[in-house]
Amino acid sequence: MFVKRKRRVAIIIAICIVILLVMLSVFSLVVLNIKHSEEIHAKITSIGGELIDYESVNVQNSPFDSDSNGRNKIYKITYMKEGKEYIAWYRAIKNPIDIHSPSSKSLAEKWIYTQ
Secondary structure: OHHHHHHHHHHHHHHHHHHHHHHHHHHHHHHHHHHHHHHHHHHHHHOOOEEEEEEEEOHHHOOOOOOOOOOOEEEEEEEEEOOEEEEEEEEEOOOOOOOOOOOOOOOOOEEEEOO
């Protein structure tokens, strides 16, 4: 009887740990997306542009194709400046604690502006 109770408690603890880890992962992704969004808005504004749209894209569909190890998040950004529409590319770092500090597995953040 005591063994069954211990097993039941262990299972409940394991389930709680799994739920906590899933919640932490989801929270980290949300924080990361918010920080990337703020960075994109700030950067486009700092160059005198007005953000139209941005989307996360596959690295093969970007100018970073030959310059990426797949561990960064790539954004295609459409913005308006002086009445003209432009495209910018942002290789973001997947680090919710500091989006400007690459891990040992990712490359540094980088911006590419097209004319």
